[in-house]
Amino acid sequence: MADSNKEISEYVTLVSNDDFEFEVLRSAACISGTMRKAFDPASGFKETTQNRMKFENINGVILEKVCEYLYYNQKWADAKNVPDMEIPPELCLELLMTADFLNC
Amino acid sequence: MDLYRKPKKLPGQLENCELCDKRFTVTPYNKAGPDGGLLCTPCGKEMMKDAKAAEKAKKPAVRKGRRKIESNRLDGLTFRGSKTLQQLCIQKLAAHAEDIEEFGDMPDHIMGRLSEIFSKKRAMTSNTFKLFLQPGMDTVAIHEAAYLETEDYDQIFAVVPNIRKLALRNCCQFKDSNMEYMIEKAQRLTDIQLLGANLVSNDKWIDLFIARGHDLKSLKVEWLDAAFDDQAVEALVTFCPNIERLKIERCKQLGVESIDALTRLHKLQHLTLRFFQEVPIERVINLIGHVGANLRTLCLEHFLDGSDEPNDNILEAIHTTCHKLEKFRFTENHECTDQGYTNLFTGWANPPLRYADVNSTRDLDNANPEGPQDNPVGLATNGFLALMQHSGSALEFLDISSCRHIGYEAFAHIFDGEKQYPRLQEINLSFCPVVDTQIVAGIFRSCPKIKKVVTFGCFQVMDVVVPSGIVLIGAPKAQDAIEQFGEVVMDFQETMKGLDAAGRVAPVGA
Numbered sequence: 001m002a003d004s005n006k007e008i009s010e011y012v013t014l015v016s017n018d019d020f021e022f023e024v025l026r027s028a029a030c031i032s033g034t035m036r037k038a039f040d041p042a043s044g045f046k047e048t049t050q051n052r053m054k055f056e057n058i059n060g061v062i063l064e065k066v067c068e069y070l071y072y073n074q075k076w077a078d079a080k081n082v083p084d085m086e087i088p089p090e091l092c093l094e095l096l097m098t099a100d101f102l103n104c
Numbered sequence: 105m106d107l108y109r110k111p112k113k114l115p116g117q118l119e120n121c122e123l124c125d126k127r128f129t130v131t132p133y134n135k136a137g138p139d140g141g142l143l144c145t146p147c148g149k150e151m152m153k154d155a156k157a158a159e160k161a162k163k164p165a166v167r168k169g170r171r172k173i174e175s176n177r178l179d180g181l182t183f184r185g186s187k188t189l190q191q192l193c194i195q196k197l198a199a200h201a202e203d204i205e206e207f208g209d210m211p212d213h214i215m216g217r218l219s220e221i222f223s224k225k226r227a228m229t230s231n232t233f234k235l236f237l238q239p240g241m242d243t244v245a246i247h248e249a250a251y252l253e254t255e256d257y258d259q260i261f262a263v264v265p266n267i268r269k270l271a272l273r274n275c276c277q278f279k280d281s282n283m284e285y286m287i288e289k290a291q292r293l294t295d296i297q298l299l300g301a302n303l304v305s306n307d308k309w310i311d312l313f314i315a316r317g318h319d320l321k322s323l324k325v326e327w328l329d330a331a332f333d334d335q336a337v338e339a340l341v342t343f344c345p346n347i348e349r350l351k352i353e354r355c356k357q358l359g360v361e362s363i364d365a366l367t368r369l370h371k372l373q374h375l376t377l378r379f380f381q382e383v384p385i386e387r388v389i390n391l392i393g394h395v396g397a398n399l400r401t402l403c404l405e406h407f408l409d410g411s412d413e414p415n416d417n418i419l420e421a422i423h424t425t426c427h428k429l430e431k432f433r434f435t436e437n438h439e440c441t442d443q444g445y446t447n448l449f450t451g452w453a454n455p456p457l458r459y460a461d462v463n464s465t466r467d468l469d470n471a472n473p474e475g476p477q478d479n480p481v482g483l484a485t486n487g488f489l490a491l492m493q494h495s496g497s498a499l500e501f502l503d504i505s506s507c508r509h510i511g512y513e514a515f516a517h518i519f520d521g522e523k524q525y526p527r528l529q530e531i532n533l534s535f536c537p538v539v540d541t542q543i544v545a546g547i548f549r550s551c552p553k554i555k556k557v558v559t560f561g562c563f564q565v566m567d568v569v570v571p572s573g574i575v576l577i578g579a580p581k582a583q584d585a586i587e588q589f590g591e592v593v594m595d596f597q598e599t600m601k602g603l604d605a606a607g608r609v610a611p612v613g614a
Contacts, residue, residue, distance in 0.1 A: 069189045076186040080589075081172075085192055089200045093208065096193035100211055104189050 012039060013052040014067065020060035026051075028070040033103030062098050065091060069104070113142065123147045174587070184572075184589070190214070194221055201227045207235050216245060223248035223273075230256050237263040242292075245271040249278075257282040261289035271297040271324075283308040287315040295349075297324035306331045310339040322349035333357035334365070341365045351376040353405075363387045367394035374401035376433075385409035385439075389421040396425035403433035403461075414481060416444025423448045431459035438468040442480040442509065445487030449494040456498035460491060463532070464506040475509050484509035492518045492525075500527045505534035505558070512538040519546035532558040534578060540564035548574065549596055571597055 012029050014022045030036040038047040047053045055063060069085060076082040087095060113119040113130045120127050122141035128134075135148035143151065187195075194214070197204065198221045207215070219236050222228045229251045236244065241264050246252070249272045257278050261267065267290050272278060278301040286293070293316060298304075309332055313320070323340065325332060332355050340347070347369050352358065359381040366372075372395045388407055396402070402422070409415055419440055445462070466482035467475030475481050483491070488510045492499075496518075504510065515538065528551040533539050539562040547557055548571050559565045560578035570576045570590035577587045 066189070069192075073186045073189075078185060080184060082186045084187065084195070087192055087196045089196060089203065092193050092196045092200070093204075096190060096197065096214065097210070099189035099193055100214055102189075 008041075009051045011051075014063060015052065015054040016058055016060040016063040017054075017056050018060050020063065022063060022067045024067050024070060025074070028067075028074045029053075031070050031073050031104055032066075034101065057101070058098055062091065062094055065095055066098060066102065066104075073104070109140075121147055194218055198222055198225055198227060201225075201232045201235075204232075204235060207238075212241075212243070215241075216243075219245055220247055226251065228252070234259065234263075239263060239266075242266060243269040243271075245269070246275075247271070247273050249273060249275040253277055254279050254282060258285050261286050265289050266292055268292050269295040271295075272301070273297070273299040275299065275301050277303065279303045280305055280308045283312055287312055292319075294319055295322040296320070297322075297351075299325070300327040301325075302327075302329055302331070304331060306333055306336055309336040313339045313343045317343050318346050320344040320347060323347060324349070324351040325355060326351070326353045328355040328357070331357070334359060334361035337362040338365045341368050345369065346371055348372060349374040349401075351403075353378040354380060356380045359383065360387050363391050367391050369395060371398070373398055374431075375399055376401065376403035377407075378403075378405040379407070382410055383407065385415060385418055389418050392418070392421045392425050396422065398428065399426055400428050401431040402426060402429055403431070404435075405433065406436040408437065409439055411439070414439055414441045414444075414479070416440050416447070419444040419448040423452055427453045429454050429457060432457050433459075433461040434465070435461060436464045438466060438481055440465065440482070442482065442484035442487045445483045446490045449487070449490035452494055454494075457495040458498055458527075459501045460495055460499060461501070461503040462491070462507065463503045466506055466508045473508070480509045482509055483507045485511040485514040488514050489518065496523070496525050496528075498527060499525060501530050502528060503532040504536065505532045505560075507536060510536055510538070512540075512543075515539060515543045516546070519543055519550045521546045521549035523550055525551045527553060529553050530556045530558075533562060534558050534560035536562060538564070541566060541568050544568050544576065548594070569594075573597075 010026060011023045012026050012035075014024060014029065014035075016022075026039065030039060035053060037043055038045050038053055039051070041048050058066070065087070072085045115130050115132050117130050118127055119130050119142050121144035122137035122139060123143055124147055126144050128144040130142060133148075134142045134145070135151060137143045137147075137151075194217060197218065201222060207218075210218070215236065219228075222232060222236075223246065226248060228246055228248055230253055233246060233249075233252060233256060236246070237260060244260055244264060244267055252275065254277045257272075257275065258281075260270070270286075270290070270293060275298060278298065280303070283304050296312075296316075313336070323344075334357070337352075337358060338361070345368075348371055350366070350369065350372060351374075352362075353376065358379055360383050363377075363379075363383050364387060366375075367390060375395065385407065388404070392402075404418075407418070419434075422434075445465075462483045467480070469475070475484075483504065484507070488504065488507070515536075531547060531551070531554065533543075539559060541564065544557060544559065544565050545568065547554060554574055556575050556577065558577045562578070565576075565579070568576060568588070569592055570588045571592055571594045572590040574590040575587050576590075579588060
């Protein structure tokens with residue numbers, strides 16, 4: 001019972017390479033194409049059973065921003081004229097690379 | 105009504121101000137207060153100020169939103185939901201272009217997108233453009249190079265000597281010296297696109313063709329006024345026989361001799377031509393006869409014979425010679441008849457086209473806007489039916505704007521909501537006067553993949569309910585927004601929804 005609950009848990013955990021953990025809604029995490037594939041029960045990755053994904057090349061600061069974006073995206077999913085999310089210029093390049101990796 | 109209210113005081117009488125209760129002499133200029141009484145001069149002034157400020161605050165907000173939407177639409181950004189994180193980051197980067205020192209290792213497609221955005225924002229200056237030069241690259245594409253100086257162009261070849269593809273648009277300061285340096289340094293160039301390089305002399309163009317010779321695969325030149333004449337084209341054909349992709353548009357010096365020279369390019373697969381000078385149509389036909397059989401792209405814009413009689417020979421030549429076309433553009437022509445187009449598309453051995461653009465093929469006679477009835481000029485009813493019969497199954501892009509002689513029945517028959525055009529994404533019906541709401545609705549139903557419908561000047565299109573995911577551009581009434589974004593999910597869309605949603609909506613766990 002506990003196991004089957006785990007498989008479709010509402011929240012998933014994202015872990016940065018410096019061991020910061022972020023609990024986010026599964027639906028939000030799945031906005032990222034990479035995470036959607038990883039957490040898709042049909043994919044058979046180990047992330048699907050653990051509901052946890054470790055990013056070896058993303059640090060906590062960037063991952064926090066990514067999480068912020070995922071919720072921002074979910075919040076405004078059906079809205080028109082969405083205000084842009086604030087991104088600190090110094091994070092831009094790194095965040096861009098990460099966004100490319102995560103496909104979001 | 106309040107019958108007990110005191111009558112309004114006339115000018116010259118005394119009254120108490122409605123707001124501050126001060127007593128004042130009434131003049132014709134006193135403002136009415138919020139409850140209908142009179143205000144003293146200072147209070148009146150104060151109220152006007154507030155009203156004006158409120159009005160000002162309102163106006164720009166509305167306009168800005170509209171302008172922004174339009175701009176986003178042209179950028180191909182989504183108009184619903186938020187931007188992707190990549191888009192947000194790229195925007196931010198472009199805004200802070202001056203402060204960046206280097207990009208580091210960027211994936212190519214992100215680099216390309218950044219370059220496009222910098223160009224669009226006119227931020228591609230001598231400083232910022234160095235960000236886009238990295239020794240390992242094989243492509244340099246600067247879409248707006250107008251701010252670059254002569255020395256900057258040398259930088260490209262100094263930093264990126266292994267460059268294979270070069271695309272510079274509006275490279276006004278690209279000079280002979282740059283060309284020399286490019287010939288010397290960039291030994292692997294195979295694709296060259298130079299727009300508006302007017303400071304390069306004819307001899308240097310010829311030098312380039314001699315130097316690149318058999319390696320040159322693709323050449324695109326546009327907007328050349330003073331140089332690049334028939335001799336240059338002759339040299340191109342002589343020294344670069346392996347050219348596969350050639351685009352020559354709006355080069356003022358070129359004439360018949362160039363057309364004749366091109367007949368010898370037997371490896372051509374993509375050919376785009378637009379000349380300023382008039383070329384006898386039989387020379388163009390001759391060209392098609394020589395190179396047409398291998399062509400996958402054929403774009404002929406504004407090629408006219410200048411004779412009074414309608415003449416379909418060129419369409420006939422395409423019908424008999426070209427059997428591999430995917431993209432076909434034949435525009436601004438008032439000499440080929442509907443019969444000619446019908447013959448072209450009927451029983452054509454060519455597989456269905458992916459891209460068809462026959463805009464502005466119509467009769468030109470102000471006195472007779474309907475054109476000749478018995479033998480219509482331009483792509484008209486029968487030609488359109490034949491085109492859709494031939495290519496409807498594969499067509500992704502269709503432009504028939506200003507094909508004024510296509511009849512209502514033809515549209516109603518093609519877009520009846522039953523027949524399906526499974527790949528059609530974009531259609532331009534502007535200035536086809538018979539198109540009405542019914543037909544636009546038919547398009548929504550007949551084309552499951554449609555993204556964009558353009559109907560400028562179709563005055564019978566009104567009050568269309570646009571399905572979600574589709575944009576209708578060109579609403580005729582001034583008070584409507586130019587583009588209408590679909591919001592309603594229609595019944596016929598429900599079935600497709602499950603398939604499309606996969607890309608966007610995430611499976612939500614319990």
